[in-house]
Amino acid sequence: MMVSEQFQDVFSQLPAEIFGRDCPTRPVMAQVTGRWGALIIAALAPGPMRFSGLHQHIGGISQKMLSQYLKSLVRYGLVERLVEPTIPPQVTYSLTPLGQSLAQQLCTLLSWFTANTPALEAAQQRYDAADSPTR
Amino acid sequence: MMVSEQFQDVFSQLPAEIFGRDCPTRPVMAQVTGRWGALIIAALAPGPMRFSGLHQHIGGISQKMLSQYLKSLVRYGLVERLVEPTIPPQVTYSLTPLGQSLAQQLCTLLSWFTANTPALEAAQQRYDAADSPTR
DNA sequence: CTGTATCCTACCCGATACTG
């Protein structure tokens, strides 16, 4: 399979700036590629969700982190926060159009990882088996 | 534009497991989506590179972090390390086929960020302007 | 040139408790 052609396309579009120390994408990347960013956005991809829904859907996340990441994502215009003035209050989160377009990229990336996890784990075990026996 | 159709496809392929607390993808994701993972892989996308080449190409990375990330990426079978037994030694890093396929996803993601940085920054300023004046 | 070793700081993140 000719990977290289299609390949050249993708990376050649990247401006040299993204490697720069002060590239403006870095703070955003830090959030999205942070521990929970991608998972939260992926969880919202199917549709809007409540705070508690997200909390139990994403295994292992704490209220604090969920709240913190959501605030960031709202700030970047990726997620929308909708408050229903009821008692008790209901807050619904959903992806903005911008967030949806990002979600596609992220879901593709997540798919890649799930598809290639066997290969990654195999490589890992090969590597670990290579020179630790001497120890 | 009908985002939703193509959209449903992408996320619906995601197994519920990726949201699980013990999903095996999490440690790998942590490395790749760590602070330097994506940039290193993207930097290697055009072709093999030496250690010093990477070091000066990726702004702000320290030797320690570069070395550490490279070791991890080699361990996962994403990057290959080739040592020329010369003096002084020359070490060349390149992407494995597995790494190349990941690089495509990552470069696409990086492209998304560079393309949408204006929108992200605008949203951010709108958000910050909304209620900080009261402070 | 290509790393490793050491020290040190910052902050990420979790646990818990509390508010409206």
Add this chain to the structure above:
DNA sequence: CAGTATCGGGTAGGATACAG
């Protein structure tokens, strides 16, 4: 239900010096 406040541990990451 949907958060915020506070405390504390673990670790990512930088600076520097040193080694092969």
